[in-house]
Amino acid sequence: MLVMMNSGLAEVLEPPRVARVRFPFGRPMGEPSNPDQSRVILEDALGILETATKPGTVVHLPYRWRREDYAQIRQDRAKAKATA
């Protein structure tokens, strides 16, 4: 399971499973000292590990770098899990 920024390289190299993030190079899990952001990305990566069914799966994660409320995303996930 690979978390990477460069979507073009993902196409050329075809790793088995890719979580592709639109983050600056050197920050695949998000901003430093933003534990909610790195948690969300790691959870998504693990989710792809469980759900991908074929090699060369590239999932483009939708997050817009600093323009997301990652704490809220985590709260929403916790709520969804509690009601599931």
Add this chain to the structure above:
Amino acid sequence: MESEELLKDLLAIPREAAFNRVRYIGAMMGEEEQIEFIKGLFAKAVESREAKNPDALFDFLETWEEKGMALSATRAKAPFELGAAPWSPLNVPISKAKVALVATGGFYVSGDEPFITDGPDNKGDYSFRAIPRTTPADKLEVFHLHYDLSGPKEDRNCVFPIDRAEELVKDGVIGSLADTYYSFMGFIQEPEILAKETAPEVARLLKTDGVDAVVLTAT
């Protein structure tokens, strides 16, 4: 000043992380596209100010960063025949799986040899370093000349999510974690040796440790 020089001067973009994707516009695009970018940037800046909302400007920058990255990828090619994408199905749910982390960011434990980030022939370094899972943050070093290290120096988790993985085990999301993680340094000009020797060796070590899945982060 000639227009070509003027553009070069305008697009001489700093090397910090925040700029590292937009750099492709100066490095990869032709004059017409660069002019289109600068005109658009001006228009979006004014539009965003009028709207009291920077979203239009941010979206514009991200769209152009994506364009630049796509252009760079058309020039990229696999360094050797890779064959079909490999596949190992995950045979256990993550909540029962043993997970390891592997990062390419140039991490090593204090006292170990740092990576050779350029070397005498500018060939980089295809070796790896073992990183014990319990390595305290102040004993985890990082050295790499080819990306902005200010992020991982402030917080390793932005590249190597060691502390997040611990939290996920505690919360029951991950079954367990490997005792040893691994780090590479992504500047490798001899990828054949990586592919034939060091990467299979790390895979073997992970298998021996009973690891079910690896989260690999690329810088």
